[in-house]
Amino acid sequence: MLAFLTQFAKAPKANIVFLYHDSSVQPAPAQYTDPLELLGDIRMLHLTQEQKDELRAKLRSDLATSDEREIWRHRALRKNLIHSLGQIV
Numbered sequence: 510m511l512a513f514l515t516q517f518a519k520a521p522k523a524n525i526v527f528l529y530h531d532s533s534v535q536p537a538p539a540q541y542t543d544p545l546e547l548l549g550d551i552r553m554l555h556l557t558q559e560q561k562d563e564l565r566a567k568l569r570s571d572l573a574t575s576d577e578r579e580i581w582r583h584r585a586l587r588k589n590l591i592h593s594l595g596q597i598v
Contacts, residue, residue: 525593528553529585537581544568547580554591563597 538546544565545551556564571580580587590598 523594525589527585527589528592529588531582531585537578541577544572544580547577548584548588549581551588554588556597560597564591567597 535549541547545561545568547568548564554560568580587598
């Protein structure tokens, strides 16, 4: 599983709401300028600019240890965790 899941080893128990679902029809971006593009549509998260910057930093860190395809494949899980836990992962 992705490295970001290790952040929850000490997290309190929470209910995960699955609002986001991956679409195998939607292709991963061939090129991107902003790492947030690897998550697809994030409008429902209503992130502040500071939260977007924090998420970009985490995505860049993930890109150092994995590749774009892995982030794209797990984008719905990450968005569901952010939405449900109220913290950037």
